[in-house]
Amino acid sequence: MDLATILAFTAAFFVFAASPGPDNMTIVARTISSGAASGIAYGAGTVVGILIFLVLAVFGLSFIATKMAIAMTVLRYGGALYLIWMGIRLWTAVPVVPELQPISGRRGLLAIFATGIALNLGNPKMPLFYVALLPSVVGASLDAGHLGVLTMVILVVEVVVIGGHVILAHRARSLLRTPKIVRRVNRAAGGAMIGAGFAVVATR
Numbered sequence: 409m410d411l412a413t414i415l416a417f418t419a420a421f422f423v424f425a426a427s428p429g430p431d432n433m434t435i436v437a438r439t440i441s442s443g444a445a446s447g448i449a450y451g452a453g454t455v456v457g458i459l460i461f462l463v464l465a466v467f468g469l470s471f472i473a474t475k476m477a478i479a480m481t482v483l484r485y486g487g488a489l490y491l492i493w494m495g496i497r498l499w500t501a502v503p504v505v506p507e508l509q510p511i512s513g514r515r516g517l518l519a520i521f522a523t524g525i526a527l528n529l530g531n532p533k534m535p536l537f538y539v540a541l542l543p544s545v546v547g548a549s550l551d552a553g554h555l556g557v558l559t560m561v562i563l564v565v566e567v568v569v570i571g572g573h574v575i576l577a578h579r580a581r582s583l584l585r586t587p588k589i590v591r592r593v594n595r596a597a598g599g600a601m602i603g604a605g606f607a608v609v610a611t612r
Contacts, residue, residue: 453524
């Protein structure tokens, strides 16, 4: 795989990853409401889902993912309902300034991480993205050797994209100094998460 091919895939994947959508909205909402660890946990889950589809594509199994309609639908709706539920909880939460707000525990972060995986595995656009992109960018000679290179590209891009969203949201979080402002931000973030959940449900 030459440098031009790697750069072409990097550019295409960066546009795909940075585009506004439910995942990025949720990362921002989770960071503002519960801190950077929560946003990073969800982002890490999305990356795992992306890499699972990459492995399937590299080994010629993308058609399996596209055929698993029932499983993908269950994952998508389950993750969407969880996002909506978290959004409702955030909307109705008692406002607490960030310094006094408890950080999500290990179990809470694992649940958020699992939600990120489920929503990406249930995203019908993921296998289509790889089926359309990989043959045109990499060619028919995709093998295990390319998997390592593409994995590194995806990880670097996602660190930049997720890190950028988390940093910006964390800075916005630092402006929360009164319960009144916290309530407004909680409702905005909760509304974003509810909207992200419905957007996932509406995805075809």
